[in-house]
Amino acid sequence: MIVSSSLDEVKKREKALFIIKDLIENKGRSALFDLTGLSGGFIASPSQISLLETYVGPAIFEQELQEVGIEHMGGEKVIPLNRTSSGILATILTLVSKGSNVVHYLAELPAHPSIPRSCNLVGANYFETDVFDEFSIPEGTSLVVVTGSTMDHKVIDEDEFRKVIEMAHERNIPVMVDDASGARLRTVVFNQPKACDLGADIAITSTDKLMPGPRGGLMAGREDLIDEIKVKVNQFGLEAQPPAVLAMVNGIKHFDEDNLINSFSRKDELFGLLSEKFDNFETTPTGVMISPEGLADEISVEHYLSDKDVAFVFSFILLKDYGIITIPAVSMPGASATIRFDLSTNDAFNLDLNDLCKKIESSFNKLQEVVINEDECREIVF
Incomplete structure (x- = not known):
């Protein structure tokens, strides 16, 4: 296994935060799309x-x-x-x-x-x-x-x-x-x-x-x-x-109920787009998700990674290549490795769903290329 302990999860999270910092310093905040549903904020005068x-x-x-x-x-x-x-x-x-x-x-x-x-x-x-x-x-x-x-x-x-x-x-x-x-x-x-x-x-x-x-x-x-x-x-x-x-x-x-209601309606559009390419995405109340088991089932090449490791690698490809933040990359030890694309976040409001679908598909294609090489996957995560 690539991520086999709580310490590994901490180290994985540290790497994700380093990538986020690097993206902001070199490309600006607009290069990031926090789709975790946990983006939060700090509003103060x-x-x-x-x-x-x-x-x-x-x-x-x-x-x-x-x-x-x-x-x-x-x-x-x-x-x-x-x-x-x-x-x-x-x-x-x-x-x-x-x-x-x-x-x-x-x-x-x-x-x-x-x-x-x-x-x-x-x-x-x-x-x-x-x-x-x-x-x-x-x-x-x-x-x-x-x-x-x-x-x-x-x-x-x-x-x-x-x-x-x-x-x-x-x-x-x-x-x-x-x-x-x-x-x-x-x-x-x-x-x-x-x-x-x-x-x-x-x-x-x-x-x-x-x-x-x-x-x-x-x-x-x-x-x-x-x-x-x-x-x-x-x-x-x-x-x-x-x-x-x-x-x-x-x-x-500043909590706006309409944001949740709008994401509830947009999730079906994103699910429809992804369902043309994948079999295992599911809807959530505010977006779509794919479980580690479902993601592993989509892979058509032989590999030896655990289902959770596959999810971790996928989340890092999304982050490194497209600035898309999902929970497995940044989560605390013990959190779910399910990858959610939450449409209730500020970054998702003006996101083109066709473009998001293409980025997810591209990231998955790269996952299929690297998943056969455990050392390369380890390097991606750590």
Whole structure:
């Protein structure tokens, strides 16, 4: 395997960021097309930036975040965090005891790795399933987790969502919802209620996913639980710093639902174009994707790379040759290697879909040429 450890994933990401920096310095920002759906942003005025002092910033912007955050997420109170994973960790540190059970229902396996990793840290037993008839809550369960929208944008059925929450509350067990992209995807595209409005005790979203906010997490929910979790957040340095809090406020204010709705309609056009050349692309709510297995199945030459390695190599060819940023090239360890072309990002708004399709096809043709040479593939990734 080319990418066989978390360290390899870190090194892979470092190389991708070096390529991005090189492209910007030599060709300018217009040479890049961030189609990850995680492009985020940092919106701030000069007068706001002048207030980003250690204590002045939180005094000003955290209070405003309470207002816009509750409007965006529901619940009684919010906490800004440096990442969604930080909020998941803090929740599990707060609510889950050693030897207890954590059960997780989601539309499609696997869960985000931060959830089982956090359970492992506290010594809890962790179970996950994407088959509703197999979901149960055993004795000794301290937390039920629901994922609103998976890493590959598979959205949970609303009726199943409600039933899981009801099952947990019948046992007086709190429910945490990992709503990283779902806080917008579920509500805007699928017209589902906010997680807290469905009865979730805690919900957390990523403020850079499908919105113009910073890399960070925003947790909402019951005030008593939020206060308990906030203690752990502050004890372990998991809180968002003033610049991120400001950017969260402005990211929520500038979130435009029409962008998601427009990408929902354009995805079918791109899917139609790609389907003329490929068999394994699928639509997502805001674009198209191809799984590592599907990509490997498209290759017509014999090779010895793993399916994930094929996806990593493809993502780097897209980045190096055409400036197209996809998640496998820049992702954190444990993230999905599925390649998504998300049309909700700023870079995608004015993108010619015929041209994008040609670039994807050209990158795939190059992948077919290099995939037989593992050393060359290794050089491309690292």
